[in-house]
Amino acid sequence: MGFQLAPTATAEGFRLEAHDSVGSTNALALDRAREGDPGKLWVVSRKQESGRGRRGRAWASPEGNLASTLLLIIDRDLKTAATLGFVAGLALGDALEAIVPGRTAMAADGAGDRRGNRFELKWPNDVLANGAKMAGILLESSMLDANRFALAIGIGVNVVAYPQDVPYPATSLKALGANCDAETLFLALSDAWSENMRLWNEGRGLDLIRQRWLSRAAGLGGEVAVRVDGDVVRGVFETIDEDCRFVIRDDSGALLKIAAGDVHFGVVASAHTA
Template identity: 55%
Template sequence: MTEFRLGSKARDAGYRLAGFDTIGSTNSEALAAAAAGDPGGIWFAALQQTAGRGRRGREWHSPSGNLAASLMVIPDASPEQIATLGFVAGVALNSGLSSILPGGMVRIGIDGADGADGRSRIALKWPNDVLADGAKLAGILLEAAKTPDGRQAVIVGIGVNVVAAPEGVPYPATSLKALGIERSAEDVFEALSDAWVGAFGLWNDGKGVSAILERWRHSAAGIGAPVAISQDGIVRRGIFETIDSSGRLIIRDDDGARHPITAGDVHFGATASARS
C-alpha cells in the first residue's frame, strides 16, 4: 500500500490528501472533486497513472514508482493571475526537488540548459517543465473547472519521473533514479507539499505574481542563450531574453526585435542554434 504523507507545513496549513497505488488520472480525480463541491486544498497522489495526460492532450507516461500528483485549489484571483499558477508550481517543484538532492551533486546541465547561475542541476524550463542536467524530470499541467456555486477551481497537475523516464520523446527525459538519487515518490511528494505552501503563500491570490516570476527567473534554464520555439510547425529562433510580467517568454531575434511568446515547444543550446 502507498504511504503518501503530507509535509508538516502542508498539514498545518490545512491541506488534505488522497493517496493511491494506481489511478486513471489524478487530474481527473481532482476535477471530479471540484464538480462535487469540494472546498479545495486537496491533493490526489498516485504511484502509477493508467490514463495520464500532459500539455496539448499528449499522453503522460507514468509507470509504477513515479509520482503523479494533482492539487485542487479555488483561488480568489482574476483569470490572468490564475494562469500564472503554473509558475507557482514550478517554483514549488524546484524548491522541493532541490531539498531532497544529496549534497555535492550540483553541476552544469547539458544542452546549454543550465540554471541562471550557471551551476544549478535543477532548472525550470518555460512554460511548465523542470529539468535535471538539461533533461525533463517533471511536468506541470493546469486545468480549470467550475464548482457548483460558480467559482473557478484550478487543478495543478504535477508528474515527476522518480524511477523511470519515457524514451523516444521529442525532448530528452530523465529520472531521479537515472541521476543516482534513490528517493521514493512518497518522499518527493512530501517535499513538494511543503514547498507548495511557501510558493502559494508568496503568490497570495495573485497579489505576489511578480515575486513568483522573479523566483522562477532565478532558476530558469537558458536565459541569455539561443532558443527555438516551435508553434504549429513554425520555428522561431532567437535569444531567450526573459519572461515578462505576464509570464510570456521574450526572445530577441537577429535584428534585435523582441517577440513575446505565449505558447510553444522550447529547445535550447545546439538544437536551438541549428538551422533547417
C-alpha cells in the same frame, strides 16, 4: 512510508487523497471538484495509467514515479490563476533541492552544474536536470458556476523511471543516483508549495515569483527556437515579462513576447529547421 502531507500543509488546511494507481490525478481532482470538494486537496498516486501532458500528449507514470495534482477552487480571474504554474515549478525545484544530495545531478563530465542550479525550470512547465526533462506540470480548469472554477495543478515526476521513446532527453531521480521515493518527494513538495503559495499571495507577489523563477530558468541568455502554431520563431531568451510570457530578442533586435509554444535549446535552436 505512505504518502503524507508536510505539517505546514496540514496546518494551512490542505488535505490528501492517496492512491496506489489512478487513471489521471488531474481528471480525478476535477471530478472531486464537480462533486463539491472545497479545494486545497492533493490527489497523489504512485502509478498513473492515462495521464496527459501539454497539448493532449500522453504522460504515463509507471509505478514508483510521482503523479500528483493540487485541486484549488478559484474565484479570481483565470489569467492570474494560470501563473500558479510558475509557483508549481518553483515548489518542485525547492523540494528537489531539499531531498537530493548535492553530489547527484552532476554533469556528464563530472564537473557539476556550473550555473548554480542542479534543477532548472524550462518555460512554461518543465523541470530539467542536466538539460534532460525530469518533470512536467499541467494546469487544467473547469467552470463550476458563474463565479468559480476548479483548477487542477498536475505535477508528474520521473522518480524511478523515465520514458525512452520521446524526442527529447529525459531522466529520472534514480538515473541521477538519488535514493529517493515518491512519498518522500511529495512530502517535501507539499511543504515547498505552501511556502511558494504564500509568496505568490493571491497574485500580488507575482513579481517575486517571476524573479525567483528566472533565477532557475533554463537557457536564459542563450539561443532558443519556439514553435508557435506550426511556425518556428528564433532568437535569444531575454526574460519572462510581467505576465510570464516568454520574451526573445530576434536577429533584428526586436523583442517578441510569446504566450504559448514549445521551446527548444542548443543544437535544435541553432538549426535552420525545427
